[in-house]
Amino acid sequence: MAARPGAHVCGIDAAMTVIGGKWKVLILWALHDGTRRFGELRRLVPGVTEKVLASHLRELENDGIVRREVHDEVPPRVEYSLTPAGVALNTALAPLSAWGRDHAMTAPAGRRIHGVTLIPRPPGRLVVVSG
C-alpha cells in the first residue's frame, strides 16, 4: 500500500516507526540507565532472540537512537548507549507510561502484546519479570 520511505510528517508516525518493533521499548528501557553490552541486553530483555536483538539494535542505531561502540579486542566487545535523541525519546515515552500505569488498573486488559513485563525502579535499575 504505497510504500513511500521518509514521507511521515506527523511526529507520531515517525515515533511509531522507531518504537514499533516488538522489543524496541524494552531495549530503550534497558538502556536508559547507561551503557550496556550485547549480552547484558540479551539478559535484560528475556525472551528476545539474538537475531532480533541484533537487528533491532541496528535499526535503532540507524535511527540515531542508540550509539554503538565497537572495541577491537580479542573477546569482541560492543557497547550500546543512548544518544541524546534516545534520551529525549525515553523522556517523551514517560507520560505514555504514566497513562498506561493509571489506565491498566481500570481496564479489563484481556489482551497483551509482549508477554513480558518490566518494572522500572527510580534509582536506575530495571527489574524484568518474564510472563
Add this chain to the structure above:
Amino acid sequence: MAARPGAHVCGIDAAMTVIGGKWKVLILWALHDGTRRFGELRRLVPGVTEKVLASHLRELENDGIVRREVHDEVPPRVEYSLTPAGVALNTALAPLSAWGRDHAMTAPAGRRIHGVTLIPRPPGRLVVVSG
C-alpha cells in the same frame, strides 16, 4: 512464549497494547476533535479497510478509549467519540509526536510503518495526506 493476559505492570506495555494496531493512532487523531461517524472515520483514515476499522474501533471501545453510541434509526447511525481516558491518551501522545517531529528532520528515516501521513492543525481540524 507464555501468553499471560493482563499481566503488564509497566505502563508502556499497556499503552503499546492499546496503540499497537496499525491504524490506532490515526483513529485517535481523527477522533480528537469531536464525534465522528463510521463513514467519516473511513474517509479520514484513507487506506484502512472497513473490517480493520471496525475491529480496531471495537478494541478501542473495549479498552475504554472510545465511546460508541448506536442510534436505532433506519439508516443505521453509529457515533464514536473519545472517553476521558482517550483524551488523556491523546495528551500523553503529544510529547511523542513532538519528539518525532523534531527527530524526523534530522534522521534519514529510510523506513516507514504506515504509508499515510497526517498533519494536525491547531484549530482542531485534521488534514490527512495519503502516501
Add this chain to the structure above:
DNA sequence: GTGCGCACGCACCTCGAAGTGCGTACTTGA
C-alpha cells in the same frame, strides 16, 4: 426495480516481522 449507502460480520488469504538453527574466529576456564 435497480443500484447505492449505511455499519458492520464472516471466511479466506497474504505477507512481513519475528523465531529457529547453524555458522563464524577467537579466548578463557575446567
Add this chain to the structure above:
DNA sequence: TCAAGTACGCACTTCGAGGTGCGTGCGCAC
C-alpha cells in the same frame, strides 16, 4: 581437549495482524 562465551550474519520457517471479498436488511434516488 572440550565446552562455553562473545557479537553477530544467513537461510529457513512460523504465525497472526491486516487485507480482500462477499453478505446482511433497510431506505432512498433514479
